[in-house]
Amino acid sequence: MRRSVALRVFAAVATGAAGAAVAVGLPSLEASAAAVGSPIGYASLNGGTTGGNGGTTVRATTGTQIHQALCSRASSSTPITIEVQGTINHGNTTKVSGNSCNTAADKIELKQISNVTIIGVGSGAVFDQLGIHIRDSSNIIIQNVTVRNVKKSGSPTSNGGDAIGMESTVRNVWVDHVNLEASGGESAGYDGLFDLKDNVQYVTLSYAYLKNSGRGGLIGSSESDTSNSFITFHHNRYENIDSRTPLLRGGIAHIYNNYYYSLNESGINSRAGARAKVENNYFEDSMNVLGTFYTDAAGYWQASGNILDNVTWSAPGSETNPAGPSMPSNTSISIPYAYGLDNASCVPNIVRSTAGANTGMRTSTGNCSTTSNPSPTPTTPRPTTPSPTTPSPTTPPPTQPSGTNLSIGAGSDGSSKASGTSYGDVRDGSMSTYWSPNGSTGYISIKWGSATTVSRINIREASGGGAIGSYRVLNADTGAVLKTGSGSGVITFTPTSLKKVTFDILSASGTPRVGEFETYAS
Structure with a gap:
């Protein structure tokens, strides 16, 4: 039998209905708006x-x-x-x-x-x-x-x-x-x-x-x-x-x-x-x-x-x-x-x-701390494009990792893959083969039989796919988030000893193509 228990606190709210507002003219504000973040789960x-x-x-x-x-x-x-x-x-x-x-x-x-x-x-x-x-x-x-x-x-x-x-x-x-x-x-x-x-x-x-x-x-x-x-x-x-x-x-x-x-x-x-x-x-x-x-x-x-x-x-x-x-x-x-x-x-x-x-x-963040996402605010028009004569600031690309690509000879797995692609294609040393998720999001992992120290990965996108948006890098042994960001290329994080590292694609402009998932000790 259920025991009858009254809720301990009630803040009674009695808000009267306002007069009907039927203005239905809707301003179109901005193309390509989005929710904040992407779902996990x-x-x-x-x-x-x-x-x-x-x-x-x-x-x-x-x-x-x-x-x-x-x-x-x-x-x-x-x-x-x-x-x-x-x-x-x-x-x-x-x-x-x-x-x-x-x-x-x-x-x-x-x-x-x-x-x-x-x-x-x-x-x-x-x-x-x-x-x-x-x-x-x-x-x-x-x-x-x-x-x-x-x-x-x-x-x-x-x-x-x-x-x-x-x-x-x-x-x-x-x-x-x-x-x-x-x-x-x-x-x-x-x-x-x-x-x-x-x-x-x-x-x-x-x-x-x-x-x-x-x-x-x-x-x-x-x-x-x-x-x-x-x-x-x-x-x-x-x-x-x-x-x-x-x-x-x-x-x-x-x-x-x-x-x-x-x-x-x-x-x-x-x-x-x-x-x-x-x-x-x-x-x-x-x-x-x-x-x-x-x-x-x-x-x-x-x-x-x-x-x-x-x-x-x-x-x-x-x-x-x-x-x-x-x-x-x-x-x-x-x-x-x-x-x-x-x-x-x-x-x-x-x-x-x-x-x-x-x-x-x-x-x-997945490791007992929080990160601030942009609060949703009313959409405003995009800023005007800078004059062609005014150079836009650029960020130098990260340095290519040195040393041995630890993915060669390792294992791999991931989420559902698109037809004709393979998990192993991200560790075969060839950009002519690739793995794609079954959609615009998914994850791919590199794994070893024993603990391996990794501090950098290099995600190389094959041509013809949707550009990778936001991502997470995970210690798949513990679920800890090692790094978050957007785009592909070299990603550096604190050296971590693990048996499996996961690159989790949270958003992309289409179906992405990961040609190589390289891993490095330093």
Whole structure:
């Protein structure tokens, strides 16, 4: 039996609906705008998640304008970035019709569409009592927004009570640096903060702040809804939540480097055959943080590196199978992407300084420190091109590494490769062969049978491919990030003894071609 626990703190929010604002003239601001950064996790697979990158950008200050932007596209898949500023609520959100959209008046409706970014800018974007609904859609990014007090009962209602909800064949969604919050549990009219059901796959929730809710979120709406899978939760902050952080039914989830504080009833609830890799999280002042709860349909987990700080556990029962107190693993899960893994001891500080909207879009470096990304700001026109008579400053190219290329004779592997390419082509000493990922992002690794010291790599791009954008260099033995940057060429970092080094391509202008991945001791 579930114990009835009231949420400890509620900051009641009663914001009245504003008068309807129906101005739908949308300024087109700038071509080729993009979300900030690129997703890590399952959203980076299956072709990647780029949202509206490469399309036009418009500004919206009402929900109606958001819908108008979707409906004004040439097609339902035409890329678009919608910069949102101000408060979006029922009073300024109406249904808009068009061939490239399918909207509704009581929610922000992303239905039967693709290639869209919604990003908060300026003084911030707040979706007040109005949920975001994603249905039959793909390649969606939601970044730097607050969604609060969405109700399924009472007044006003929206999106079935979910702050962000996805359902019915949704693929590749990245939700990042958001606040998702309620002011109570189900009895107060709220449902989940982040719910996925009916065949949702390849999703990442990162740097989110979820708080003051009875239910954090679920993957699968019933014990038979097990088609949802490949979900990553990393560097999120859960606070004052009764349960479902998340509830998993079937599928695979990767849950790492999250900070859980005051989980009042239960936390990660793996059931109905779900498999969760739970690593390097920090659980504080909480109860039943991992296990199978409220069902006899077992779920599974692989747990490692987690810290339990004042965590209590229920006694096992017919419908209660807590993983504690030592949280031994009962399955094994292989993660198919590269990621940096902070030590659990520094997770509270890292997450408190990075998670949520309007936090400067800071992220973890993967080694217990943070890096500042540019905060999203309203787009401005590009500066004029300098006169041809005025030389532009240039940076000298890095020095070509000296010594022996350690990749020759080593092994290699990586993410999914494009047809006709091979991992071994990056270490054969020939620029006439190459490896390409299956899309614009992916990773390639060089590996040795024993520890090898490496301090420089040289990424040489073969002609004809898309230019490499942002990247990470990883110590694949530990997951530590050795270097981040953009472009190819010589990359220098602190000498590191390792058995495997990974070059992780986070963005590119097309499908990149890595002709050679050279490694050097100095």
